[in-house]
Amino acid sequence: MAQFVKVASTADLAPGEAKCVEAAGKKIALFNLEGSFYAIDDTCTHRGGPLSEGEVSGEEVTCPWHGAVYNIKTGAVLGPPAPRGVARYAVRVRGADVEVEV
Numbered sequence: 001m002a003q004f005v006k007v008a009s010t011a012d013l014a015p016g017e018a019k020c021v022e023a024a025g026k027k028i029a030l031f032n033l034e035g036s037f038y039a040i041d042d043t044c045t046h047r048g049g050p051l052s053e054g055e056v057s058g059e060e061v062t063c064p065w066h067g068a069v070y071n072i073k074t075g076a077v078l079g080p081p082a083p084r085g086v087a088r089y090a091v092r093v094r095g096a097d098v099e100v101e102v
Contacts, residue, residue: 004092004099011096013037018061020052024102028089031072033059037093039100040075041086044068051086 007021013032020042021030027042029052042052049065060078062069068082075088090101 002101004090004101006097007039007100008098009096010037010093010098012098016056018052018054018056020050021100023100026102028100028102029061030091030098030100031056031061033072037091037098038072039089039091040070040072043086044070044082045077045084045086046082 005023007023008030013019015032015034018029018031021028028039029042031038042050044051044063046066046068049063051061051063054061054064059072060069061072066081069079070077076085092099
């Protein structure tokens with residue numbers, strides 16, 4: 001059964017920033033978009049690049065390795081060379097804690 005796990009504090013990520021967090025053995029890219037938090041798999045489906053290290057523009061992140069583009073809110077792939085999107089995780093904020101459902 002899925003459960004929410006604390007992965008960060010709200011102060012850990014300024015708006016427009018991302019970081020890699022781990023929960024239940026999964027590497028997850030956590031993003032702060034204008035004060036709202038979103039989480040997707042950190043591993044690009046093309047060659048495994050770290051999405052948390054990619055360039056964020058609006059609601060999109062570009063993989064730093066080969067330029068695949070993903071929607072941060074949905075995990076959908078928007079541009080090649082990635083063959084498919086990545087998993088999206090529910091996120092909630094409790095006080096100053098950012099929690100991801102895994």
